[in-house]
Amino acid sequence: MHQVGQILRLRKKHACGGQTWEVLKPGVDTRLKCTTCGRVILVARDKLMRQVKGV
Numbered sequence: 261m262h263q264v265g266q267i268l269r270l271r272k273k274h275a276c277g278g279q280t281w282e283v284l285k286p287g288v289d290t291r292l293k294c295t296t297c298g299r300v301i302l303v304a305r306d307k308l309m310r311q312v313k314g315v
């Protein structure tokens with residue numbers, strides 16, 4: 261399970277070129293903030309699990 265403040269590295273790059281995301285709110289839909297541009301997105305957990313490459 262992800263924790264608030266955890267930094268995740270995703271397989272897919274964000275539009276801004278960033279690859280690391282900060283966990284804002286874990287759950288069925290996890291709220292992530294792009295650490296490069298500050299954009300906040302919601303990702304379903306099962307989808308996120310497949311995308312995470314590392315911490």
Ligand SMILES: [Zn+2]
Nearest residue numbers: 274276294297
């Ligand atoms: Zn970004």
